[in-house]
Amino acid sequence: EVQLVESGGGLVQPGRSLRLSCAASGFTFDNYAMHWVRQVPGKGLEWVSGISWNSGSIGYADSVKGRFTISRDNAKNLLYLQLNSLRVEDMALYYCAKGSHDYGGHFDSWGQGTQVTVSS
Amino acid sequence: NFLLAQPHSVSESPGKTVTISCTRSSGSIASSYVQWYQQRPGSSPTIVIYDDNQRPSGVPDRFSGSIDSSSNSASLTISGLRTDDEADYYCQSFDDTSYRRVFGGGTKLTVL
Numbered sequence: 001e002v003q004l005v006e007s008g009g010g011l012v013q014p015g016r017s018l019r020l021s022c023a024a025s026g027f028t029f030d031n032y033a034m035h036w037v038r039q040v041p042g043k044g045l046e047w048v049s050g051i052s053w054n055s056g057s058i059g060y061a062d063s064v065k066g067r068f069t070i071s072r073d074n075a076k077n078l079l080y081l082q083l084n085s086l087r088v089e090d091m092a093l094y095y096c097a098k099g100s101h102d103y104g105g106h107f108d109s110w111g112q113g114t115q116v117t118v119s120s
Numbered sequence: 121n122f123l124l125a126q127p128h129s130v131s132e133s134p135g136k137t138v139t140i141s142c143t144r145s146s147g148s149i150a151s152s153y154v155q156w157y158q159q160r161p162g163s164s165p166t167i168v169i170y171d172d173n174q175r176p177s178g179v180p181d182r183f184s185g186s187i188d189s190s191s192n193s194a195s196l197t198i199s200g201l202r203t204d205d206e207a208d209y210y211c212q213s214f215d216d217t218s219y220r221r222v223f224g225g226g227t228k229l230t231v232l
Contacts, residue, residue, distance in 0.1 A: 059219025
């Protein structure tokens with residue numbers, strides 16, 4: 001059974017940094033692309049970033065480009081999202097999602113999310 | 121960059137059929153696959169349609185997807201509506217010139 005467990009969320013002041021992690025199990029991690037998707041409570045889903053199986057292809061939403069960095073450690077089955085220069089508008093529930101293919105595909109499994117709160 | 125536009129909400133009675141649209145703002149709807157996700161309150165999203173019209177195992181055949189190039193849109197159709205179909209539904213596609221993914225704004229389905 002695929003399991004994705006996010007961690008690292010919390011309360012942070014504007015301008016500060018946070019690092020989110022996603023621990024994956026139940027599948028061969030280095031065979032699949034991985035993504036981060038966020039959701040403000042009561043609002044819609046927003047794709048944040050994605051990374052191919054070998055980190056050869058990476059993409060970011062315009063809203064986070066230059067501030068967030070996605071990475072993965074295939075030896076440890078971990079996905080990361082480094083959040084720098086955080087803004088109030090980055091406050092959301094951040095989901096880790098598994099891609100259905102090594103490069104892209106759809107999001108076929110999701111974690112439960114980790115909450116990021118940005119406030120002074 | 122393109123956007124995906126969905127109606128904010130739809131409602132229908134149990135047993136009926138409802139269709140949710142997803143219109144691409146620029147570029148062809150056929151240029152990259154469309155997915156549909158269901159999100160029930162308090163839960164993470166789950167995939168119900170992928171690659172325009174494919175159903176994952178475990179998703180009932182009451183759910184179907186299609187695309188229409190003439191209107192540059194995708195559609196999710198749910199037949200034989202049940203009360204537990206009540207949820208938010210999101211379409212999603214990707215920019216085939218980059219690694220960027222795009223979600224529609226979501227449609228709240230009420231079954232009453």
